[in-house]
Amino acid sequence: MTVILVTARVLPHDDDEAGLLLAALRARGVACRVAAWDDGAARWDDAALILLKSPWNYADALTDFMAWGRGLQAPVLNPWALVEWNVHKRYLAGMAGAVPTRVVARGEAAALRAADGDAAGRVVVKPAVGAGARGAMLGRWDDPAVVAHLAALLQRGDALVQPFVADVAAGEVSLLYFDGVFSHAVRKVPADGDYRVQVQYGGVVERHAPSPAELALGAAALAACPLAPLYARVDMVGATPLLMELEVIEPELFLFEDEGAAERLADAIVRRL
Incomplete structure (x- = not known):
């Protein structure tokens, strides 16, 4: 049986870190491959576990994506019920510490x-x-x-x-968690004159040592999930941090930014098999 990392046929930028995770899984004796959710020829029937790695176009084809996920027979991580909760950002309106x-x-x-x-x-x-x-x-x-x-x-x-939130000019901090345990953090800094931190808009990523306040907000956001996620990314800005988003569907995990991050995620996946 196989672990399948889910991607999409067309991505806004390459998911380079998927190779790191595949290598870490194979080093642990796990058969694994990448498949696009929107590829009608993709096989899912041999999956022991399906991991939502980079289906980054899901919002552009939401009805089809949700129908695809609901139809899967193998376990999905993060759990599909958690995807259903997280896909609409109304969750921010009721979350303590959020913008x-x-x-x-x-x-x-x-x-x-x-x-x-x-x-x-x-x-x-x-x-x-x-x-x-x-x-x-x-x-x-x-x-x-x-x-x-x-x-x-x-x-x-x-x-x-x-x-x-003007503090975004100094960068948005992302805390990464695997199996509920803090793994690593990065700061995403927008290009001069922009507020969007994504690389396709000129943002840059740097390693970050989180403050106690950032760790506290990250833990509180994680605790608000209705189901325990395998992976989560908590995005925040400001010295007194303000939650911008809790990503548990298909966040970029910045595995290149911390030695051992891919191995920690692979270990968490193996524990779920």
């Missing part, structure tokens, strides 16, 4: 207000289901272009309205 988040339902009026913004009136508007900052827009709450963007998002689905 203030207002969920606007599809079909509602595209109305913004001063209370949605930071002290300078800036808001971030983005899809409630999405990844990689796709569909996000930063601007003033009373800017007609921002209101129009919100209206366009609401034609397709729910949206989130959040105040802009």
Whole structure:
């Protein structure tokens, strides 16, 4: 039986770290391979375990992705019920320590207000289901272009309205956990003049030693999961950290940034077999 790492046929950038994990699993005697969830010719019937590694296009084909996952017979990690909980970012609205988040339902009026913004009136508007900052827009709450963007998002689905957190200019910290245990951390720093930290927008990644406050927020976010995840990434910003996202579907795990990270994840996978 085989462990299958799930990817997608087309990715916004290569998932280079998948090779590290495959090597670590094979070193432990585990048969493993990579397959794309949206490849109709892919086989899943020989899987002992299916790991959601990099299906990074899921938000663009959400109905198909969710139907694919619900139809799998082998165990999925993270558990599919946890995916269902995490896929819509409404979870942020009720999570302690998270950035203030207002969920606007599809079909509602595209109305913004001063209370949605930071002290300078800036808001971030983005899809409630999405990844990689796709569909996000930063601007003033009373800017007609921002209101129009919100209206366009609401034609397709729910949206989130959040105040802009200026601390992101100093970088977003990501804490990685495997089997509930802290593994390593990175800081993702946006390009000058941008607020998006992803590499496709010019962001850079550096190793990070987390503060006690960051570790406390990470542990609290992990404890809020309705099911225990095999892997999780907790994203936060600020010296007094503010939770930006809890990623338990297909987060980049930054295995290259910490020696032994791939081995720790492989050990956690083996414990689940």
